[in-house]
Amino acid sequence: MATPSAVGAACLVLARAAGPGRGDRARPRRLQRVVRRRCVAELSREGPAPRPLPPALLAPRSCPASSRRRPSPRVSRRRRSHQCPTPAWGTSASNLKGHMHLVTVSPMVPSCALPFTGLQFQFWIAEGSIDDTVVVASEQDSEIVVGKEQARAKVTQSIVFVTGEASPYAKSGGLGDVCGSLPVALAARGHRVMVVMPRYLNGTSDKNYANAFYTEKHIRISCFGGEHEVTFFHEYRDSVDWVFVDHPSYHRPGNLYGDKFGAFGDNQFRYTLLCYAACEAPLVLELGGYIYGQNCMFVVNDWHASLVPVLLAAKYRPYGVYKDSRSILVIHNLAHQGVEPASTYPDLGLPPEWYGALEWVFPEWARRHALDKGEAVNFLKGAVVTADRIVTVSKGYSWEVTTAEGGQGLNELLSSRKSVLNGIVNGIDINDWNPATDKCIPCHYSVDDLSGKAKCKSALQKELGLPIRPEVPLIGFIGRLDYQKGIDLIQLIIPHLMRDDVQFVMLGSGDPELEDWMRSTESNFKDKFRGWVGFSVPVSHRITAGCDILLMPSRFEPCGLNQLYAMQYGTVPVVHATGGLRDTVENFNPFGENGEQGTGWAFAPLTTENMLWTLRTAISTYREHKSSWEGLMKRGMSKDFTWDHAAEQYEQIFQWAFIDRPYVM
Numbered sequence: 001m002a003t004p005s006a007v008g009a010a011c012l013v014l015a016r017a018a019g020p021g022r023g024d025r026a027r028p029r030r031l032q033r034v035v036r037r038r039c040v041a042e043l044s045r046e047g048p049a050p051r052p053l054p055p056a057l058l059a060p061r062s063c064p065a066s067s068r069r070r071p072s073p074r075v076s077r078r079r080r081s082h083q084c085p086t087p088a089w090g091t092s093a094s095n096l097k098g099h100m101h102l103v104t105v106s107p108m109v110p111s112c113a114l115p116f117t118g119l120q121f122q123f124w125i126a127e128g129s130i131d132d133t134v135v136v137a138s139e140q141d142s143e144i145v146v147g148k149e150q151a152r153a154k155v156t157q158s159i160v161f162v163t164g165e166a167s168p169y170a171k172s173g174g175l176g177d178v179c180g181s182l183p184v185a186l187a188a189r190g191h192r193v194m195v196v197m198p199r200y201l202n203g204t205s206d207k208n209y210a211n212a213f214y215t216e217k218h219i220r221i222s223c224f225g226g227e228h229e230v231t232f233f234h235e236y237r238d239s240v241d242w243v244f245v246d247h248p249s250y251h252r253p254g255n256l257y258g259d260k261f262g263a264f265g266d267n268q269f270r271y272t273l274l275c276y277a278a279c280e281a282p283l284v285l286e287l288g289g290y291i292y293g294q295n296c297m298f299v300v301n302d303w304h305a306s307l308v309p310v311l312l313a314a315k316y317r318p319y320g321v322y323k324d325s326r327s328i329l330v331i332h333n334l335a336h337q338g339v340e341p342a343s344t345y346p347d348l349g350l351p352p353e354w355y356g357a358l359e360w361v362f363p364e365w366a367r368r369h370a371l372d373k374g375e376a377v378n379f380l381k382g383a384v385v386t387a388d389r390i391v392t393v394s395k396g397y398s399w400e401v402t403t404a405e406g407g408q409g410l411n412e413l414l415s416s417r418k419s420v421l422n423g424i425v426n427g428i429d430i431n432d433w434n435p436a437t438d439k440c441i442p443c444h445y446s447v448d449d450l451s452g453k454a455k456c457k458s459a460l461q462k463e464l465g466l467p468i469r470p471e472v473p474l475i476g477f478i479g480r481l482d483y484q485k486g487i488d489l490i491q492l493i494i495p496h497l498m499r500d501d502v503q504f505v506m507l508g509s510g511d512p513e514l515e516d517w518m519r520s521t522e523s524n525f526k527d528k529f530r531g532w533v534g535f536s537v538p539v540s541h542r543i544t545a546g547c548d549i550l551l552m553p554s555r556f557e558p559c560g561l562n563q564l565y566a567m568q569y570g571t572v573p574v575v576h577a578t579g580g581l582r583d584t585v586e587n588f589n590p591f592g593e594n595g596e597q598g599t600g601w602a603f604a605p606l607t608t609e610n611m612l613w614t615l616r617t618a619i620s621t622y623r624e625h626k627s628s629w630e631g632l633m634k635r636g637m638s639k640d641f642t643w644d645h646a647a648e649q650y651e652q653i654f655q656w657a658f659i660d661r662p663y664v665m
C-alpha cells in the first residue's frame with residue numbers, strides 16, 4: 001500500500017490532466033480553475049521497482065496550506081465509492097496498469113487537499129511501472145484543470161423526500177432516476193437530506209438494499225381497520241440518509257406496483273403506510289445521532305407520497321407538531337393519481353372532516369352505470385389541495401397541467417393554485433450517465449473525441465444481432481410501454497420506415513400487447529428491427545450510446561429523461577414538442593444567426609405523417625450532411641444538464657414555502 005514515505009519515490013508517468021470527467025463535457029463552463037501546480041496522487045503499490053520520475057514532473061510532497069479545503073460532500077461521494085484502505089487519492093493501481101485510464105482523484109489526505117471536487121484525470125500508466133505515486137500534470141506547462149468548486153446553498157434545510165421509488169434501490173422509470181439523484185445533489189449543496197421509500201424485496205433485487213441496516217425502530221400505524229407495524233432500515237450513502245420502510249406488503253414478486261396480473265389491489269394501503277411512516281421518520285429516527293425534528297421540508301413525489309401533506313395538516317399541526325415544516329408536491333406524472341372508491345376513505349385513518357380534501361367525483365361520462373355517483377378519493381388531489389407549494393418537472397408541463405388537455409381532470413384545481421405552482425426541469429446524474437466514464441458501454445468517448453461512439457454503435461449492432469453497418473442510421477426508443485409514450489404511433493410508421501435503409505431498436509416493458517407487437521415486428525424485419533422486451537438499465541445505456549437517433553413521440557411528457565441522456569451521449573433526439581421535451585430539445589436550424597443551431601428535432605402536431613417526415617429529415621441530415629450532424633451531436637453533448645441548476649431552483653421554492661404560512665384547514 002502507498003505510504004507517505006513512498007510519495008515521490010516512485011516512477012511514473014502521466015498524461016493529460018483533465019480527461020473526460022464530470023466537468024469535462026462542458027469544459028468552458030464547468031472546468032473553471034487552472035491550478036499551476038503539480039500534485040501527487042498516491043496509489044496502491046503493485047508491480048516492479050519504480051522508474052525514476054522525469055524531472056519536469058517531479059511532484060511537491062504536499063500542496064500549500066492555502067489550498068487546503070475540507071472535501072465537499074461531492075468529494076466524499078467519490079471517496080466512498082473508491083474507498084482505499086490507507087490515506088490515498090484515487091483508485092487502486094491494479095485498475096490502472098496498462099493504458100490510458102480514467103481515474104477519479106479524491107483528496108483523501110487532509111494535508112494535501114486540493115480545492116476541487118471529485119475531478120477525474122486520464123493517466124498514461126506505462127506497462128509495469130505502477131507503484132506508489134502518480135504525478136498528475138498536463139502536457140502544457142504543468143497545468144491541472146480542475147472542476148469548479150461545489151456550489152453551496154445560501155440557506156440549508158432538513159429535507160425529507162418521500163417516494164415510491166429511487167434508483168439504485170428500486171426503479172420503474174424516471175421517478176426513480178430523479179429521486180435517486182436530486183437528493184444527492186441537494187445534500188452536496190449542504191442540506192441534510194433523508195429519502196423515505198419502501199424496502200421492496202422480491203427475490204431478485206434484494207441485493208440493492210444490502211447496505212441498509214435495521215434501525216431497531218418500529219412504529220404502529222392505525223389504518224385499514226387495524227394496527228400495522230412497520231420498521232425502518234437505513235443506509236447513509238452519498239451524504240444522504242436513505243430510509244427504507246419495511247412491511248410484508250413490500251415483499252412480493254413482480255415489479256414495484258404490480259405483477260403480470262396488473263397493479264396490486266392493495267396499493268392504496270401500501271402507500272398509506274409509506275406516508276404515515278414518512279411523517280414519523282423525522283421524529284423517531286436518530287440518524288447520525290440526531291433526529292431531523294419538526295422543522296423539515298417534505299418533498300412528496302407523485303401519488304404514492306401524496307398523503308403526507310394531508311397528514312401533516314390533519315393529524316400533526318392541530319396538535320402543535322410540524323408547525324414549522326412545509327411540504328412541496330412534485331408532480332412527475334399526472335397520469336397516476338392514486339384513485340380508489342370513496343368507500344375506502346375510512347380506511348385511511350383520517351378524521352372524517354378531512355374527506356373533502358381527498359374527495360373526487362368522476363365526470364359523468366367516466367361513470368360505469370346509472371347508479372354510479374362517481375365518488376372517489378384521490379391521493380394526488382389531496383396533495384394538490386394541502387401541499388404548501390407544487391412543482392412540476394418542467395416549466396412547459398406546469399402550464400399544460402392547468403389546461404383541459406393536460407390536466408387529467410385536475411386542471412381547474414391546479415389553475416386555482418397557480419400562485420404556488422412552478423416548473424423545474426429535471427437534471428440528470430452525470431456520475432451514471434456520462435459517455436466518458438459509463439461502465440455499461442464498451443467504449444468511452446467525449447465531445448472532444450467522438451471515435452468511441454462509432455465503436456459503441458457497432459458493438460450494439462453486434463449485441464443485437466443486427467448487420468454491423470456503420471453507415472446505416474440506427475434509431476432507438478427506450479421507455480415504459482404505456483399510452484403516454486406514443487408507441488401506437490410508432491406501430492403505425494414502422495411498415496413505412498422499414499422500407500428505408502435504417503435500423504431500429506426498441507427497449508421497453510409494460511403493456512403485454514405492445515410487448516407482443518415488438519416481438520412479432522422483430523421476426524418480420526430480422527435485419528432491421530430489434531424489440532428488447534424487458535427492463536435492463538445496462539442495455540438502456542448501450543442503446544443510448546450506440547444509436548444515432550432517439551425517438552420520443554410521447555403524447556405528453558412531464559419532463560423526459562431519455563432525451564437528456566441521448567444528448568449527453570451525442571445521440572440526436574427526435575421528439576414530439578410537448579412538455580419537457582419541448583423545453584429541452586432545441587430544433588435544428590441550419591440557418592441560425594451564428595451558424596447552425598439546435599440539438600435535435602421537436603415536431604408538432606403529433607401525427608404519423610409528421611413523425612415520419614421529421615425522422616426522414618433527421619436521417620437525410622445524418623447521411624448527407626455529416627458536419628451538420630456532428631454539430632448537432634456536439635451541441636447536445638455540451639449542454640449542462642447537471643442537477644446544480646435545478647437544485648438551486650428547488651432551494652428558491654423551499655425559501656418561498658417557508659415565507660408563507662403552512663396549510664391549515
Ligand SMILES: Nc1ncnc2c1ncn2[C@@H]1O[C@H](COP(=O)(O)OP(=O)(O)O[C@H]2O[C@H](CO)[C@@H](O)[C@H](O)[C@H]2O)[C@@H](O)[C@H]1O
Pocket residue numbers: 172173174175177178332333393426478479480507508509534535536537540557558559560561562563580
Ligand atoms: N425497459 C427499460 N429498461 C431500462 N430502463 C428503462 C426502461 N424503460 C424505461 N427505462 C428508464 O426509465 C427512465 C424513464 O424516464 P422518463 O423520464 O423518460 O419517463 P417516465 O415516464 O418513466 O418518468 C416520469 O417521471 C420523470 C421524472 O420526473 C419525467 O421525466 C417523465 O416525463 C415522467 O413521465 C429512464 O431512465 C429510462 O432509461
Ligand SMILES: OC[C@H]1O[C@H](O[C@H]2[C@H](O)[C@@H](O)[C@@H](O[C@H]3[C@H](O)[C@@H](O)[C@@H](O)O[C@@H]3CO)O[C@@H]2CO)[C@H](O)[C@@H](O)[C@@H]1O
Pocket residue numbers: 172173174175176257258262263267302303332333336480
Ligand atoms: O417511474 C415511472 C412511473 O412510476 C410511477 O407510475 C406508476 C404508478 O404510480 C403506479 O400506480 C402504477 O400505475 C398503475 C396504475 O395505478 C393502474 O391504475 C394501471 O393503470 O396500471 C398502472 C401500471 O401498473 O405503475 C406506474 C408505473 O408503471 C410514477 O407515478 C410515474 O410518475 C412514473 O412515470
